[in-house]
Amino acid sequence: MLLIRCPYCREDRSEEEFSCVGEAHIDRPESPGDLSDSEWGDYLYMRTNPRGPHRELWVHTAGCRRYFNVLRDTVSYEILAVYTIGAPLPQPPGGNES
């Protein structure tokens, strides 16, 4: 069971209150019409799916309903950082982000 600190509610809450949206920092291309099919497919479907530190977008579904980012280790499940959208990116310990 993860305890996630919502950066807006400023409380540690159970993972059941949250939904994980998926990999964070995937920017929607500015002009999709100019992309090739494979570039568009890359944006829509391809994921880094790392084993280790992973940046994810979460939403506090049963709380404030706001979106924020989590840096979480996918092996130990440790939450390394929680940060709001647009905030400077916290780095994983050791800087071994994949």
Add this chain to the structure above:
Amino acid sequence: MEKYSLFSLVKHGRRHHETWQRAWRDPAPKKSYDTVIVGGGGHGLATAYYLAKVHGVRDVAVIEKGYLGGGNTGRNTTIVRSNYLRDEAAHLYDFALKMWPGLSQDLNFNVMFSPRGVMNLGHTLHDLREIERRVNANRLNGIDGQMLDTAGVEERVPLLNCSPDARYPVLGASWQPSGGVARHDAVAWGYARAADSQGVDLLQQTEVTGIRVRNGSAEGVETSRGFIAARKVACVAAGHSGVLAAMAGLRLPIESRPLQALVSEPLKPCLDTVVMSNAVHCYISQADKGDLVIGAGADMYNGYGQRGSFSTIEHTLQAVCELFPSFSRVRMNRHWGGIVDICPDACPIIGQTPVEGLYFNCGWGTGGFKATPGSGYVFADTLANERPHPLAAPFALERFATGALVDEHGAAGVAH
């Protein structure tokens, strides 16, 4: 390979079973192979077996970082069925299903395939309409399927709470009589032994640490036991496919998540079929040994820890207790998680990659065990002929560029 038979059982029995041959060799890796298969689970071993047996490609190594069948092959709930909605998926899974009845004979290893039928429950009117649509689609594809009403479900599974005031009322179900369960470990061991007897080298405790790519084509794999050159590298590593793809500089449309299961203490026979419920995320059957085998849904976030989220398993057990009130006091024996590779369309990826000579067979997600024979067969054919097997063609990686996805999420009565 010594053939297993009643005769050999009697012969070795008279010698206190001390004279059996080992089931497969433990060879030292050669410097190069025609084809290297990364991943010694059911799919990888089946691929090696059919490469050797059907296509005569015997210069093959299967590289496994742990022990054979120690990943998802040994961690699933052993269900075999083919009642998928879409034509492409239905054809592929039904091809696999039709191989199961003859598999023990073919491998000379008892995989204990037991076609005891698979039932998918409907608890709401919407559920029931989706199930009926799927049964109709199955029948158009020649797959045995039928609708059961509440009385029909109750007759087959008397322990199920079918009363109208149940928390999850049973309004009906789909029923595939030719589905069932098989012994998961035996499938890995049977394929391993049969592949080994065809000359395939099974390299256990050998971890792939890199894939050597030069000028856009794969040259072999770096392993914990040195570099192994290969003309073709075939990755069949389920949850860790994304990690392997990254070694070759590729990304896949895959997210790896734990899928949990658990077994109870052994009970007297009480459940002679497989009961699944998509709506409440659980599936349950009883092993020959008597344990209840219970499967849960996949976690909602990525993870490589082979355990999974507590709230997911709690949710499933709440549902089991509502569906089968008499199971509420059964004690659970073991609980584990396997790392499944989930595609956006819940269908596998089979075939070539943009790197020449590098192939992937992955993305089977939460339901790969049932497809083991078919997956190995079509992937071996794809590897040997360097073009997709007709059944595998719709599952090429290119579908994520063309948009021709085979949308099976939730459509197949699968618990996601």
